[in-house]
Amino acid sequence: MASDKTTAPEAVVVRFAGDSGDGMQLTGGQFTLSTALAGNDLATFPDFPAEIRAPQGTLFGVSAFQINFGSTAIETAGDAPDVLVAMNPAALKVNLAALKPGGLIIADTGEFTKRNLDKAKYDTNPLEGDGLAKWDVLAFDISELTLEAVKPFGLGKKEALRCKNMWTLGLALWMFDRPRAPIHDWLKAKFAKAPELAEANIAALDAGHAYGETAEISGPLKQVHVDPVASEPGLYRTITGAESISLGLVAGAQLAELPMFFGGYPITPASAILHHLARLKEYDVQTFQAEDEIAAICSAIGASYAGQLGVTSSSGPGIALKGEAMGLAIMTELPLVIVNSQRGGPSTGLPTKTEQSDLYQAVYGRNGDAPMPVIAARSPADAFECAIEACRIAVQYMTPVMLLTDGYIANAAEPWKVPNPADYEPFPAKFLTEKNAKNAEGEDELLPFARDEKGARPWIKPGTPGLMHRIGGIEKAQGTGHIDYSPANHQAMTDARKDKVDGIADSIPPQDVCLGNESGKLVLVGWGSTYGPIHQAVRRARKRGLDVSHVHVRNVWPLPKNLGDLLKGFDKVLVPEMNTGQFKTVLRDQYLVDAQPLTKTSGQPFAIAEIEDAICDALGEPRPSQIGGEVEVNDNQLPSPEAANP
Amino acid sequence: MNDMTPVQTTLKDWETDQEVRWCPGCGDYAILKAVQRTLPQLNADPAKTVFVSGIGCSSRFPYYVESYGFHTIHGRAPAFVTGIKLANPELDVWMVTGDGDGMSIGGNHTMHILRRNIDVQILLFNNEIYGLTKGQYSPTSRQGTKSPSAPGGSIDRPAQPCAFALGSGARFVARGFDVSKNLPDVLKAAHAHKGAAFVEIFQNCIVYNKDVFNDFAAPKGAEDQQLWLEDGQPMLFAKGTKGLARDVENMTLKVVDVADGDWEAAGVMVHDVKNRTLAHMLVELPFGPFPMALGVIYDDPRPAYDAVVAEEMAKARTARASNLGSLLAKGQTWTVDGTAQDPI
Numbered sequence: 003m004a005s006d007k008t009t010a011p012e013a014v015v016v017r018f019a020g021d022s023g024d025g026m027q028l029t030g031g032q033f034t035l036s037t038a039l040a041g042n043d044l045a046t047f048p049d050f051p052a053e054i055r056a057p058q059g060t061l062f063g064v065s066a067f068q069i070n071f072g073s074t075a076i077e078t079a080g081d082a083p084d085v086l087v088a089m090n091p092a093a094l095k096v097n098l099a100a101l102k103p104g105g106l107i108i109a110d111t112g113e114f115t116k117r118n119l120d121k122a123k124y125d126t127n128p129l130e131g132d133g134l135a136k137w138d139v140l141a142f143d144i145s146e147l148t149l150e151a152v153k154p155f156g157l158g159k160k161e162a163l164r165c166k167n168m169w170t171l172g173l174a175l176w177m178f179d180r181p182r183a184p185i186h187d188w189l190k191a192k193f194a195k196a197p198e199l200a201e202a203n204i205a206a207l208d209a210g211h212a213y214g215e216t217a218e219i220s221g222p223l224k225q226v227h228v229d230p231v232a233s234e235p236g237l238y239r240t241i242t243g244a245e246s247i248s249l250g251l252v253a254g255a256q257l258a259e260l261p262m263f264f265g266g267y268p269i270t271p272a273s274a275i276l277h278h279l280a281r282l283k284e285y286d287v288q289t290f291q292a293e294d295e296i297a298a299i300c301s302a303i304g305a306s307y308a309g310q311l312g313v314t315s316s317s318g319p320g321i322a323l324k325g326e327a328m329g330l331a332i333m334t335e336l337p338l339v340i341v342n343s344q345r346g347g348p349s350t351g352l353p354t355k356t357e358q359s360d361l362y363q364a365v366y367g368r369n370g371d372a373p374m375p376v377i378a379a380r381s382p383a384d385a386f387e388c389a390i391e392a393c394r395i396a397v398q399y400m401t402p403v404m405l406l407t408d409g410y411i412a413n414a415a416e417p418w419k420v421p422n423p424a425d426y427e428p429f430p431a432k433f434l435t436e437k438n439a440k441n442a443e444g445e446d447e448l449l450p451f452a453r454d455e456k457g458a459r460p461w462i463k464p465g466t467p468g469l470m471h472r473i474g475g476i477e478k479a480q481g482t483g484h485i486d487y488s489p490a491n492h493q494a495m496t497d498a499r500k501d502k503v504d505g506i507a508d509s510i511p512p513q514d515v516c517l518g519n520e521s522g523k524l525v526l527v528g529w530g531s532t533y534g535p536i537h538q539a540v541r542r543a544r545k546r547g548l549d550v551s552h553v554h555v556r557n558v559w560p561l562p563k564n565l566g567d568l569l570k571g572f573d574k575v576l577v578p579e580m581n582t583g584q585f586k587t588v589l590r591d592q593y594l595v596d597a598q599p600l601t602k603t604s605g606q607p608f609a610i611a612e613i614e615d616a617i618c619d620a621l622g623e624p625r626p627s628q629i630g631g632e633v634e635v636n637d638n639q640l641p642s643p644e645a646a647n648p
Numbered sequence: 649m650n651d652m653t654p655v656q657t658t659l660k661d662w663e664t665d666q667e668v669r670w671c672p673g674c675g676d677y678a679i680l681k682a683v684q685r686t687l688p689q690l691n692a693d694p695a696k697t698v699f700v701s702g703i704g705c706s707s708r709f710p711y712y713v714e715s716y717g718f719h720t721i722h723g724r725a726p727a728f729v730t731g732i733k734l735a736n737p738e739l740d741v742w743m744v745t746g747d748g749d750g751m752s753i754g755g756n757h758t759m760h761i762l763r764r765n766i767d768v769q770i771l772l773f774n775n776e777i778y779g780l781t782k783g784q785y786s787p788t789s790r791q792g793t794k795s796p797s798a799p800g801g802s803i804d805r806p807a808q809p810c811a812f813a814l815g816s817g818a819r820f821v822a823r824g825f826d827v828s829k830n831l832p833d834v835l836k837a838a839h840a841h842k843g844a845a846f847v848e849i850f851q852n853c854i855v856y857n858k859d860v861f862n863d864f865a866a867p868k869g870a871e872d873q874q875l876w877l878e879d880g881q882p883m884l885f886a887k888g889t890k891g892l893a894r895d896v897e898n899m900t901l902k903v904v905d906v907a908d909g910d911w912e913a914a915g916v917m918v919h920d921v922k923n924r925t926l927a928h929m930l931v932e933l934p935f936g937p938f939p940m941a942l943g944v945i946y947d948d949p950r951p952a953y954d955a956v957v958a959e960e961m962a963k964a965r966t967a968r969a970s971n972l973g974s975l976l977a978k979g980q981t982w983t984v985d986g987t988a989q990d991p992i
Binding site for chain 1: 664666694695696698700703710711714715716717718719720721724726727728729730731732734735736738739756757759760957960961964965970972973975976977978979980981982983984985
């Protein structure tokens with residue numbers, strides 16, 4: 003990546019890696035902000051251990067933050083870093099394999115002590131010798147330089163060394179020609195109560211920046227300028243998936259003209275949604291931290307029953323616990339939004355790593371015939387739209403809805419064009435206020451399970467005079483809702499519940515092809531967060547003349563009505579997903595198409611190259627590596643005029 | 649319990665058109681009648697009253713009360729109640745549960761609704777058996793209870809619902825039994841308490857655990873084993889011939905004989921519903937050597953969780969204008985004007 007300031011690359015991938023106590027997520031977050039303010043498009047990938055403070059210096063305690071930014075549309079966090087910042091030997095060891103050949107390693111020699119080398123299981127110091135010859139190495143004592151920089155502030159050694167991440171950030175800001183002022187402001191605000199810490203961190207940041215300027219004279223360190231991306235005009239901010247879902251839920255509740263009740267229980271990586279919503283009381287959002295996952299969903303159903311928009315959120319294992327209550331919401335036909343931030347499973351699995359392996363659980367995972375709509379978000383920004391859509395379906399169809407996201411989307415950040423709430427069509431909830439039928443004698447009668455043209459029953463708030471009635475999980479008679487186990491009635495009610503959910507397909511847009519032709523040799527069908535790598539892989543393959551299209555499915559259940567016909571227009575169907583082939587099975591079942599899986603369950607998102615190789619294999623074409631050698635350093639992001647910012 | 653406009657109703661107004669499906673002779677019938685008799689006396693409004701239950705024989709209760717009703721899932725009624733009260737604190741909510749529903753599968757939720765102090769009347773029908781699943785021993789069954797799942801008699805020690813409630817932080821604990829004429833008074837006291845009011849009601853399962861409470865709840869001849877507690881009154885039983893006094897040496901209570909009604913001379917204690925230590929002793933008294941403590945054992949209100957939350961929400965609503973547009977644009981933003989711009 004030894005390019006001059008004059009030859010601006012289109013995109014750069016930087017990975018900050020250190021001990022989980024080194025503040026790498028904070029460094030990455032602030033670098034992301036400065037990148038967004040510089041007008042680059044970007045995508046990030048925070049990758050951290052499940053342990054809060056894993057033993058210092060160990061391989062499993064390494065925390066990393068990767069950012070891909072550029073002057074073109076960025077849709078993934080990047081396959082391989084151009085720059086690796088390694089704050090200790092373990093960080094170097096864990097992340098080295100991913101680094102692009104010719105990439106730059108910046109290492110803190112102050113941490114490459116005998117003790118830390120032992121912990122990272124290095125026999126010899128990798129910075130000495132020629133083991134790193136494939137890469138450019140810039141190794142110097144960041145620890146010592148930081149101590150020097152913060153000396154005037156009289157901090158203890160431990161506290162002083164905590165400023166190392168700001169020193170490193172300062173260097174990175176210099177490398178990519180970024181202003182320091184926003185970070186100065188942020189530090190002053192963060193340490194408002196301890197001005198000496200603010201000053202020390204600012205001094206460290208400035209020292210790192212100054213080091214870049216002076217060290218430029220010789221060696222591999224060069225300043226790089228990445229041009230701003232040409233974006234649609236408007237107001238922008240960065241947003242993570244968790245923030246986006248929270249805001250989308252607030253918007254959804256407002257469009258439904260309902261107060262929101264959120265019942266949650268702490269679980270990684272879903273807790274961030276609870277944290278965001280807990281600060282939004284003034285938007286008529288009530289959050290309730292329940293005693294467990296079951297109480298979280300049951301309280302949300304209780305709130306929906308009482309006339310608010312009930313929402314609950316969790317991750318795989320917690321969603322499993324909520325299963326019985328989802329069945330009750332389906333049976334009593336009450337609106338509810340369930341957000342599932344998927345993580346690696348089964349059981350506790352990989353709490354901080356991403357996976358898409360809850361698709362079966364979402365679509366099928368309940369006792370009895372319990373149909374439930376499922377929507378999947380493809381990116382942090384898209385999650386906002388999906389959350390609104392989930393609220394709409396829940397309220398209009400009187401049904402629980404599951405919104406699927408994953409650990410990657412929840413934690414990743416991207417620039418987001420701030421939407422105008424007035425651009426969204428409201429879907430105000432309607433409550434029944436008087437009896438809705440006549441009995442045989444012509445008297446007014448209440449039928450809590452009468453159905454409208456969508457198949458939805460009326461929503462009746464307790465407290466409404468004259469409409470007292472009882473609901474529950476026992477099968478109920480059509481119309482009246484009285485207990486009724488009779489065979490014909492159960493058949494009719496099962497059908498009614500299924501027809502209602504199937505009918506949601508009438509209210510969703512037909513499936514489009516987001517890149518490529520409407521028919522052809524090969525289509526890649528994706529859902530959720532694999533959107534980015536699939537899209538880029540298809541774009542690259544098409545650029546090389548291959549006949550491949552990309553179909554991205556947002557409404558996982560019920561599926562868009564034309565999807566089957568669309569898929570039948572392709573010779574081959576390939577379904578990349580971060581599980582063992584769950585959506586592939588759904589597609590085969592629904593449409594009898596020969597969908598083939600491309601699976602990955604490593605806890606890491608797909609690399610673009612992995613999908614590109616699979617496209618070549620499916621089409622019987624040579625892989626890029628077989629024809630052109632190594633992938634060119636900055637070829638991983640191409641202009642994307644046809645893909646609008648979601 | 650809520651301050652609502654008094655509504656005039658009769659017992660009939662609280663009956664539904666649904667056929668009651670409990671076994672003939674079940675204690676549940678008596679409890680249903682006691683509740684339906686009490687509600688008009690409370691001037692309760694059927695439109696603002698909600699009965700919420702879990703699963704089990706007792707949990708069929710809401711189908712038979714002409715109000716709003718939600719028959720939920722096994723053990724989770726407290727969580728539904730919490731959501732309902734947080735969404736609409738104006739509703740007057742009664743929760744009906746049993747020893748299996750509330751003490752076994754839902755024990756966790758019972759603990760937390762009491763600890764949080766949600767404003768609700770909790771009626772736990774304790775028949776010391778699983779009835780609806782055909783007679784397995786329950787968490788309150790006495791040791792040695794023979795059942796299909798314990799043919800040789802149960803081994804585990806029973807839980808004590810009222811002791812559990814107090815341990816969970818309940819601010820109102822009372823006891824009654826199905827056919828007792830005092831049950832409506834206990835229900836009224838529970839309703840008057842703002843916060844979670846826990847009422848254990850001994851209930852005779854005539855099919856699977858018949859007459860296990862006869863020692864103190866038999867229709868005739870068991871009155872002497874009932875200690876009906878009343879705030880500010882001496883703790884007397886057996887027609888005033890016996891009472892409970894302090895056993896200072898052992899830091900507990902003891903039964904003393906009362907001669908000629910002179911309970912003071914006998915050292916009988918006066919019941920104080922705000923005395924938490926006394927409440928702990930009363931719910932732990934072993935039956936046999938001691939009578940069964942009934943009525944309001946403990947009643948010392950604290951602010952209800954739902955009331956505090958409602959206050960906070962009301963404050964937040966008036967504190968700031970809730971403009972969604974400005975919320976979406978919060979934090980550091982930048983504007984793209986269509987041309988490449990300089991970093992700020």
